[in-house]
Amino acid sequence: MSTGESREPKMFTGASRKCVKNPSLFTELPPISDPLSSETETSKIQRETANSCLPFLRGDDDGGPIGPLTSWGVPRLQKAQHLEYLYDSLEDYPTHFVGIDSSRPWMVYWALAGLSLLGEDITAYRQRVISTFAPMQNPTGGFGGGHGQFSHCASSFAATLCLAMVGGTDAFKLIDRKAMWRWLGDLKLSNGGFQVCTGGEGISGEEDVRGAYCAMTIISLLDLPIDLPPEAEARRHGLRMFSSGLPEYLSRCQTFEGGISGSPGTEAHGAYAFCALACLCILGRPEDTIKNYMDVPLLLSWLSARQYSPEGGLSGRTNKLVDGCYSHWVGGCWPLLQSALNGAQAASASVSPSVASLYSREGLARYILGCCQGPNGGLRDKPGKSPDSYHTCYTLCGLSVLQNYHYHTDSSPSLGGIFSSAFSWHYSPILTPSDFEPDENVFDEDDRVTAFHPVYTIPHRAAENMRAWCEHEKIAI
Amino acid sequence: MSSGKYAQSPEWADIDPIPLDDGNGDGIIPLATIAYPPSYTEATSYLRAVMAVNEMSDRALKLTEDIIRINPAHYTVWLYRAKIIKELDKKLTDEIDWLNRVSGENLKNYQIWHHRQIIVSRLRDSLTEESDFLTEERDFLMDIFARDSKNYHVWIYRHWLVRHFNLWEDERETLDVETLIDRDVHNNSAWNHRYVLRFSPRDGPEAGMPENSGPGLKRGQLAVVDEYIVDAELEYAEDKIRLAPENRSPWHYARGVLRAAKLPLSKWKRFASKFIIEEIDDADNIIKVHVKSSLALELLADVYAEEAQAKGAEAERDKTVNDDAEEAQAEGAEAGRDKTVNDNAEAQAGAEAERDKTVNDAVRMLTLLKEEYDPIRKNYWDYKMRLVTRLSSLSTAA
Numbered sequence: 001m002s003t004g005e006s007r008e009p010k011m012f013t014g015a016s017r018k019c020v021k022n023p024s025l026f027t028e029l030p031p032i033s034d035p036l037s038s039e040t041e042t043s044k045i046q047r048e049t050a051n052s053c054l055p056f057l058r059g060d061d062d063g064g065p066i067g068p069l070t071s072w073g074v075p076r077l078q079k080a081q082h083l084e085y086l087y088d089s090l091e092d093y094p095t096h097f098v099g100i101d102s103s104r105p106w107m108v109y110w111a112l113a114g115l116s117l118l119g120e121d122i123t124a125y126r127q128r129v130i131s132t133f134a135p136m137q138n139p140t141g142g143f144g145g146g147h148g149q150f151s152h153c154a155s156s157f158a159a160t161l162c163l164a165m166v167g168g169t170d171a172f173k174l175i176d177r178k179a180m181w182r183w184l185g186d187l188k189l190s191n192g193g194f195q196v197c198t199g200g201e202g203i204s205g206e207e208d209v210r211g212a213y214c215a216m217t218i219i220s221l222l223d224l225p226i227d228l229p230p231e232a233e234a235r236r237h238g239l240r241m242f243s244s245g246l247p248e249y250l251s252r253c254q255t256f257e258g259g260i261s262g263s264p265g266t267e268a269h270g271a272y273a274f275c276a277l278a279c280l281c282i283l284g285r286p287e288d289t290i291k292n293y294m295d296v297p298l299l300l301s302w303l304s305a306r307q308y309s310p311e312g313g314l315s316g317r318t319n320k321l322v323d324g325c326y327s328h329w330v331g332g333c334w335p336l337l338q339s340a341l342n343g344a345q346a347a348s349a350s351v352s353p354s355v356a357s358l359y360s361r362e363g364l365a366r367y368i369l370g371c372c373q374g375p376n377g378g379l380r381d382k383p384g385k386s387p388d389s390y391h392t393c394y395t396l397c398g399l400s401v402l403q404n405y406h407y408h409t410d411s412s413p414s415l416g417g418i419f420s421s422a423f424s425w426h427y428s429p430i431l432t433p434s435d436f437e438p439d440e441n442v443f444d445e446d447d448r449v450t451a452f453h454p455v456y457t458i459p460h461r462a463a464e465n466m467r468a469w470c471e472h473e474k475i476a477i
Numbered sequence: 478m479s480s481g482k483y484a485q486s487p488e489w490a491d492i493d494p495i496p497l498d499d500g501n502g503d504g505i506i507p508l509a510t511i512a513y514p515p516s517y518t519e520a521t522s523y524l525r526a527v528m529a530v531n532e533m534s535d536r537a538l539k540l541t542e543d544i545i546r547i548n549p550a551h552y553t554v555w556l557y558r559a560k561i562i563k564e565l566d567k568k569l570t571d572e573i574d575w576l577n578r579v580s581g582e583n584l585k586n587y588q589i590w591h592h593r594q595i596i597v598s599r600l601r602d603s604l605t606e607e608s609d610f611l612t613e614e615r616d617f618l619m620d621i622f623a624r625d626s627k628n629y630h631v632w633i634y635r636h637w638l639v640r641h642f643n644l645w646e647d648e649r650e651t652l653d654v655e656t657l658i659d660r661d662v663h664n665n666s667a668w669n670h671r672y673v674l675r676f677s678p679r680d681g682p683e684a685g686m687p688e689n690s691g692p693g694l695k696r697g698q699l700a701v702v703d704e705y706i707v708d709a710e711l712e713y714a715e716d717k718i719r720l721a722p723e724n725r726s727p728w729h730y731a732r733g734v735l736r737a738a739k740l741p742l743s744k745w746k747r748f749a750s751k752f753i754i755e756e757i758d759d760a761d762n763i764i765k766v767h768v769k770s771s772l773a774l775e776l777l778a779d780v781y782a783e784e785a786q787a788k789g790a791e792a793e794r795d796k797t798v799n800d801d802a803e804e805a806q807a808e809g810a811e812a813g814r815d816k817t818v819n820d821n822a823e824a825q826a827g828a829e830a831e832r833d834k835t836v837n838d839a840v841r842m843l844t845l846l847k848e849e850y851d852p853i854r855k856n857y858w859d860y861k862m863r864l865v866t867r868l869s870s871l872s873t874a875a
Binding site for chain 2: 025031032033034035038040041042043089090091092093094095097098099100101102103104107108111125127128129131132133134135144145146147148149150152191197198199200201202203204205206249251252253254255256257261262263264265266267268269295298300301304305307308309312317318319320355356357358359360363438439
């Protein structure tokens with residue numbers, strides 16, 4: 001096993017560990033554990049997961065991370081390998097991947113978003129993106145998961161974001177915005193929410209918060225009319241706009257635990273929490289919409305409880321395991337909530353919010369860099385799992401969140417119309433030691449990734465350019 | 478393609494399949510393509526053809542099954558299938574039987590549970606009094622939960638079933654929840670279902686907690702509560718916490734129950750205190766703290782903050798009375814008012830002292846969480862500490 005070649009990086013890590021600072025918080029199991037007599041399937045896999053993360057968090061030679069560590073004992077971001085992984089994920093898949101046939105729009109989004117986060121110029125993919133999505137668009141509006149598939153909120157969302165990221169008139173022009181508007185009208189439900197797709201003639205798709213977030217993202221990026229099309233079923237129930245009854249609907253998704261569920265009455269879940277909060281941040285200023293429609297203290301307590309030690313990572317639900325993807329879904333809620341607490345900031349003034357990060361940026365960085373990097377590129381759910389492009393994209397999104405301070409301002413009247421707040425977000429890199437941020441940056445300065453728009457999860461420029469083009473090219477209804 | 482099953486079948490001879498367009502034209506290579514198995518490529522080309530003319534037929538129904546077997550995540554084919562079953566007025570129970578057979582292999586699949594919901598929603602009208610459907614349905618769900626007890630899609634379906642068939646008071650619902658919690662007391666999905674059964678609104682729009690219950694009520698609070706249910710539920714949570722004090726689910730649950738019943742958190746002060754044992758020396762100084770549950774600390778921190786707030790409000794009231802009396806005195810009122818001023822000044826000082834003491838208690842709990850028992854959430858505990866400390870400093874400053 002131990003060849004000369006593999007020994008070399010180990011010597012390197014050994015040398016750098018002399019100045020390692022890995023506090024016991026990240027190297028030991030929590031101080032309290034329930035008696036073994038009450039052990040359940042849940043507590044058993046929780047303990048196993050924590051144990052399987054420990055070598056990676058301690059930086060052990062055996063079974064731990066590969067490659068050099070920062071002076072904080074955290075592995076470097078293996079950029080080159082992740083790039084190779086993501087570029088490869090855009091190409092052909094073998095036969096047994098037939099089960100992702102309806103998720104091809106997502107596969108393209110995750111890869112392009114991941115590459116953008118790693119600083120790559122992806123505009124070279126413009127033609128290939130256009131060719132890929134053209135046959136997925138239906139003449140009745142929206143994009144399906146593939147040629148001949150019903151239009152779906154998720155595929156239309158992914159398609160829109162991909163076209164925004166590669167940018168350019170040819171990409172923007174691909175979308176039949178008028179048809180998109182009509183089709184989205186079919187998705188609006190009488191309770192204020194959205195279904196994710198429709199089979200027509202009384203066959204409805206599932207109703208959940210994803211539908212609402214995807215629809216409002218598309219409407220606001222493409223500058224579609226906020227009024228429902230005249231033929232929309234929801235109009236017969238007295239709703240006039242896409243936003244009618246929507247914040248109230250999202251409010252009803254908050255559960256007694258404080259988190260937000262996929263639809264009213266089900267369990268609080270991190271992915272849906274992000275969709276609901278981001279949707280509220282499209283509908284208005286976070287200090288208005290989030291504060292008016294959510295019980296913020298209850299939400300904070302649930303969100304904060306998603307972070308575990310020693311793992312440092314985030315879980316999606318109470319008593320579930322940490323998973324790299326929640327670095328985005330749960331981690332991405334933090335800037336939105338923080339902005340709701342701080343209110344609009346001055347765009348130019350030096351950044352010093354009254355409420356700084358309320359989660360452990362250090363813990364999340366340690367989990368993403370220590371536990372999620374696969375040995376051959378790509379990032380993963382947790383040690384023992386294989387990387388995939390979904391986890392690669394969303395762990396990198398999480399890394400971006402924790403590296404930057406995101407805030408919204410009152411100073412973007414030029415863009416966004418009624419959605420001007422959604423287009424007023426700014427960021428500044430968090431540098432430590434800092435006057436207001438309590439945690440140190442435990443990642444290497446060279447391992448910074450691109451800052452993404454906290455609502456649209458694409459680069460700020462991509463969102464702004466698409467909106468600006470659409471505002472210029474008004475559609476006639 | 479001509480060698481495929483459909484191409485060779487006389488039953489399909491009248492159909493011109495529509496080949497896949499994955500964007501592979503003009504020499505541009507599309508992204509994230511898949512080397513489909515030939516059987517899938519052929520079947521989906523026939524699917525596009527029959528869907529283009531909205532064909533509602535038995536052969537199309539069989540075609541959907543073929544495609545689902547190869548790719549169960551193909552949401553379009555599920556919706557098309559549901560439509561065919563509706564249009565051809567197929568026997569719904571046959572469809573349920575088929576779903577029961579394929580569900581086990583597709584535990585993580587979204588579509589299958591939504592499809593079940595579409596089918597079952599139409600089944601209701603045909604159910605007779607003596608039908609065993611709801612019993613069988615829940616037997617089936619318990620089989621699925623035995624393999625994947627927190628499956629989000631299955632719980633969404635279960636929730637829908639309760640609402641659609643008005644099973645709020647149905648004993649089987651509680652029974653199944655308790656079976657699942659007995660099997661795994663950490664199963665938060667089961668706890669959530671229990672809360673929904675007991676406290677979610679049954680009429681009007683669905684919601685995760687009570688809302689719009691009446692004037693002056695916060696979200697999560699009920700206008701009218703059945704005290705018997707509240708006591709029973711709090712006791713249930715207590716029992717489960719004793720088994721595993723570091724289990725977040727029943728703590729959340731109890732907070733939800735207290736909130737619904739408009740009870741202060743301090744109702745649980747005594748219970749939570751049992752998990753924190755403070756060793757005291759002769760001079761009443763705390764020399765050591767034994768903590769058996771970080772969640773008890775969290776609850777007590779909130780209890781003290783709640784109490785400090787109440788005491789602060791009391792001090793504020795006394796201060797107002799006092800100020801009014803002083804004002805009256807300044808305006809040359811009778812000398813007897815002096816006593817009122819003094820009494821109220823004392824009351825105000827007393828309330829302020831108690832308030833500051835409870836603020837200190839809250840800070841003590843939060844410090845234990847921050848430094849020892851839940852330090853990963855340090856920044857959040859610091860934030861809570863700032864909020865609670867503000868309670869004392871603000872009115873003192875005023």
